[in-house]
Amino acid sequence: SAFRREGLVWRCRLNPDTKALQVSIPRHPALHAVLAGEVTIPCFVTYVWPGDSSRRRAALGTPRVKWSFVAEGREREILVARGQRVKVSEPYRRRASLPAFPRHDTNASLLLTELRPNDSGIYRCRVQHGIEDGHDVLHLKVKGVVFHYREGSARYAYTFAEARAACARLGASIATPEQLYAAYRSGYEQCDAGWLADQTVRYPIHTPREPCYGDMNGVPGVRNYGVVDPQDMYDVYCYAQDLAGEIFLETAPDKFTLAEAAARCRALGATLATTGQLYAAWSSGLDSCSPGWLADGSVRYPIVTPRERCGGSLPGVKSIFLFRNQTGFPDADSRYDAYCFRGKGKGTWMLPGSSLGCLDWVGCTAVAPRA
Numbered sequence: 001s002a003f004r005r006e007g008l009v010w011r012c013r014l015n016p017d018t019k020a021l022q023v024s025i026p027r028h029p030a031l032h033a034v035l036a037g038e039v040t041i042p043c044f045v046t047y048v049w050p051g052d053s054s055r056r057r058a059a060l061g062t063p064r065v066k067w068s069f070v071a072e073g074r075e076r077e078i079l080v081a082r083g084q085r086v087k088v089s090e091p092y093r094r095r096a097s098l099p100a101f102p103r104h105d106t107n108a109s110l111l112l113t114e115l116r117p118n119d120s121g122i123y124r125c126r127v128q129h130g131i132e133d134g135h136d137v138l139h140l141k142v143k144g145v146v147f148h149y150r151e152g153s154a155r156y157a158y159t160f161a162e163a164r165a166a167c168a169r170l171g172a173s174i175a176t177p178e179q180l181y182a183a184y185r186s187g188y189e190q191c192d193a194g195w196l197a198d199q200t201v202r203y204p205i206h207t208p209r210e211p212c213y214g215d216m217n218g219v220p221g222v223r224n225y226g227v228v229d230p231q232d233m234y235d236v237y238c239y240a241q242d243l244a245g246e247i248f249l250e251t252a253p254d255k256f257t258l259a260e261a262a263a264r265c266r267a268l269g270a271t272l273a274t275t276g277q278l279y280a281a282w283s284s285g286l287d288s289c290s291p292g293w294l295a296d297g298s299v300r301y302p303i304v305t306p307r308e309r310c311g312g313s314l315p316g317v318k319s320i321f322l323f324r325n326q327t328g329f330p331d332a333d334s335r336y337d338a339y340c341f342r343g344k345g346k347g348t349w350m351l352p353g354s355s356l357g358c359l360d361w362v363g364c365t366a367v368a369p370r371a
C-alpha cells in the first residue's frame with residue numbers, strides 16, 4: 001500500500017499485528033501557524049475491530065489522551081485528559097485545550113493559542129484505551145519574527161508614521177503588542193523603546209537593570225509607555241513572516257562597497273535582501289558568520305548556533321554599528337559581503353528535520369523525493 005506523508009510517497013506492508021486502535025494526525029491540508037496566533041493540531045482515533053466495536057469500546061472504559069511536545073531531545077507533557085478531567089501542565093495553562101474531547105471521544109485535536117517562537121517542534125498525540133494504545137506525531141513550525149529596528153543615523157528617530165513606513169520598506173510590518181508579547185514569552189529582550197501598531201511604545205525585558213526599568217522597576221515584563229503622541233520619537237518593532245524566495249551570501253576577495261554589493265546581486269538576477277527578509281530567513285534556520293550588506297545600507301549576519309567569535313553567546317541577527325553606543329550604519333564605502341534575495345513567487349518554508357509516524361506500517365521506504 002502506498003501513501004503520501006511529509007511530502008514523500010511511502011510504500012509499506014500492513015503490519016500483521018495491527019492494533020485495534022489507531023491514532024493518526026492527518027497532514028493535509030498542511031498546518032499553518034503564525035506568531036501570536038492559534039493552531040488546532042488534529043488527532044483522530046479509529047477503532048478497527050471487526051464486528052460490533054461499540055460494545056468492545058464501551059467495555060474498555062474512558063480513553064485517556066496525552067499530548068506532549070518534543071524539542072532538544074526532551075519530551076514535555078502539555079496535557080492529559082481522561083473523560084472530563086483535564087490536567088494542563090503549568091507552561092501551557094490557559095493556552096492548551098481539547099475543544100472536542102470527550103464530547104467526541106474519537107477527536108483528540110489540540111487547540112494551542114498565543115503561539116510563541118519556541119512552540120516550533122514535534123507534537124505527539126497519544127491515546128490509551130484499556131490495554132490498547134497508539135500515537136502519532138507532527139512537526140509544527142511557528143512562522144513570524146519580531147525585531148527591533150533603528151534608523152541608520154540615530155537612536156529614537158522615528159515618529160509613529162515614520163516607524164510604520166520604516167517597517168514597510170524592510171518588507172515587514174509594524175509589530176502588534178500580541179506579537180511582541182509572544183516573542184517576549186520565548187525569551188526576547190531589548191532595552192530600547194519602540195513603536196507598535198496600536199501607537200503604544202513598549203520594550204521586552206527579562207533581566208531588569210538600571211536603564212531598563214521603564215514602568216515596572218525590578219520585575220521582568222514588557223515595559224509599556226501606553227499610547228504616545230504620534231510626533232514623539234522612538235525606535236520601532238517590526239514583524240516579518242514569509243520569506244517568498246531565498247537568501248544567499250555573495251562574497252569576493254576584496255568584498256563589496258554598498259553600491260558594488262547591490263550591483264553584484266542585480267547581476268545574479270536578485271536584489272540586496274531587506275532586513276525583514278534576513279530576519280525571516282534567520283527564524284527559519286539561516287546561520288552565517290559573515291557580515292553582509294542589506295538593502296537599507298545596514299550590515300548584519302544571522303546566527304542560530306551561537307559562537308563566541310560570531311557575535312557572542314546569544315543567537316540572533318547581529319548588526320555592525322558605526323559607534324559603540326549601537327547607532328549608525330557603516331559607511332557606504334566600507335567593504336563587506338552581500339546578502340542577496342531571489343524571489344520565488346510562492347513562499348516556502350524548509351522544516352529542519354522531518355518526523356515520520358510510520359506506526360502501524362512496517363518496512364517503509366521513501367520512493368519519491370520531496371515534491
Ligand SMILES: *[C@@H]1O[C@H](CO)[C@@H](O)[C@H](O)[C@H]1NC(C)=O
Pocket residue numbers: 040099100104107109
Ligand atoms: C475535531 O475537533 C476540532 C476542534 O474542535 C474541530 O475543528 C474539527 O472539525 C473536529 N474534526 C472532526 C472530524 O470532527
Ligand SMILES: *[C@@H]1O[C@H](CO)[C@@H](O)[C@H](O)[C@H]1NC(C)=O
Pocket residue numbers: 069071091118119185186187
Ligand atoms: C520558551 O522560552 C521560555 C523563555 O526562555 C521558557 O521559559 C520556556 O520553557 C520555553 N518553552 C519551551 C517549550 O521550550
Ligand SMILES: *[C@@H]1O[C@H](CO)[C@@H](O)[C@H](O)[C@H]1NC(C)=O
Pocket residue numbers: 155323324325327
Ligand atoms: C552615539 O555616539 C555618537 C558618536 O559618538 C554620537 O554622535 C551620538 O549622539 C550617540 N548617540 C546616543 C543615543 O548616545
